[in-house]
Amino acid sequence: MAKSSVLILSLCILAFTHRCLSYDPSTDPELQGRRRECELRRISTQQPIRKEVSEAGVTEFWDQFNEQFESAGVAIIRHTIESRGLLLPSYTNAPRLAYISRGRGVIGVMAPGCPETYQSQEESQKGSGQRFRDQHQKIGHYRQGDLIALPAGVAHWCYNDGDEPLVALVFFDTSNDANQLDSNYRRFSLAGNPQEGQRRIVSRKGQEEGSGNNIFGGFDTRILAEAFGVSIETARKLQNPEDQRGHIVRVEGGLEMLSPTLSREQQGREYRRGPNVNGLEETICSSRLIETLADPTRADVYTSQAGRLSSLNSYTLPILEFLQLSVEHGRLYKNAMMAPHCNLNAHSVIYGLRGSARVQIVSERGQAVFDDVLREGDLVIAPQNFALVKQAENQGFEWVAFKTNANAMISTLAGKTSVMRGLPLDVIANAYQISREEASSLKYNREEVTLLAPTYRSSGRSAAA
Structure with missing residues (x-):
């Protein structure tokens, strides 16, 4: 009896193990559906609909x-x-x-x-x-x-x-x-209240859900009057269904x-940006909610011939730790470039503020899923880890990017702190089948960190600051 029980148990374990080892996630319809949502083979600029x-x-x-x-x-x-x-x-x-x-x-x-x-x-x-x-x-x-x-x-x-x-x-x-x-x-x-005929709420299925009222509109008027200790007439004005x-x-x-x-408030904000602020003294009630981002004097990266880059994260604006978000603001001068890079731990939603730039986004398959000009008012999303590059056109380019992590990080692919700079020369030479001299050029020709000044190839002449 004991032997037969052991045999049955062994067969069950063998069957379970075989099922686990032979399981192919690509055949799971539920996982396939989830995966298809993020299989972005083509990214396009977006405008309000x-x-x-x-x-x-x-x-x-x-x-x-x-x-x-x-x-x-x-x-x-x-x-x-x-x-x-x-x-x-x-x-x-x-x-x-x-x-x-x-x-x-x-x-x-x-x-x-x-x-x-x-x-x-x-x-x-x-x-x-x-x-x-x-x-x-x-x-x-x-x-x-x-x-x-x-x-x-x-x-x-x-x-x-x-x-x-x-x-x-x-x-x-x-x-x-x-x-x-x-x-x-x-x-x-x-x-x-939303204006009739001017506000349309469209559901995921494309069905119109119609107009709505403010949240007080759904309560009984007498209950509202009692809750606020006011007259029925005042409670009706709170709901105000006729407000167009x-x-x-x-x-x-x-x-x-x-x-x-x-x-005075501006002075206070300038003071709080000082070096002695660590954010620990801030509570939700007293936390700083507004911060100047586009001020040139607060730039984190500045290159006189390329432009500037600023960021806000949980260290510089502590409320962002609670929100788990961060933001980047940048300005590129004529023909300048933000080095090819990827966002390591966040999606990046990029909005063109002024000017225009050629933007390319490359997927894990090495395919350009986006290659277009981003102009003022255009918006594009760069998914996490997708490689990204921006090169300003003749009028320069200014943008803001919202990122889905309180401390979003980027990894540059070219420049002084890039992945390429961290590789030994022989690794580069053998990886790309080039000479050591060519490998040295790839590794050391760019001394800038993130923002790259235009070269004679891109601008035809030296760019002015």
């Missing part, structure tokens, strides 16, 4: 169901807010980064559990003591070239207090662990709010 028009601005949406966005697990929108336009309070299901490509404004962030640290006072009518006229959570000023970081679920509003339109490119990491919903970008409006202004509204006469002077 629809827009939502409001009273004082426009929001444009890129196609989040495009396979490139789905593979990277990201979504992109662009707000254009007119002067004195107010982007009504809302929150989203994913962490987001907003780059201000034009204009200036004010942002207010309502973080749960944080105190109302902005307070104003006036004497009471009786003259006995003081009372608060208004109090709210802190607000921040931003301007062209600034980056704003916001956690998932944290509500915010924005106001354009300048004289020109405000343009903000907003990146959402929908695959972030902070998003426990599906991979779709979702905006939860606290005020306002959209989610960007015009503030006649300008917006009045309690705020420190812009110059």
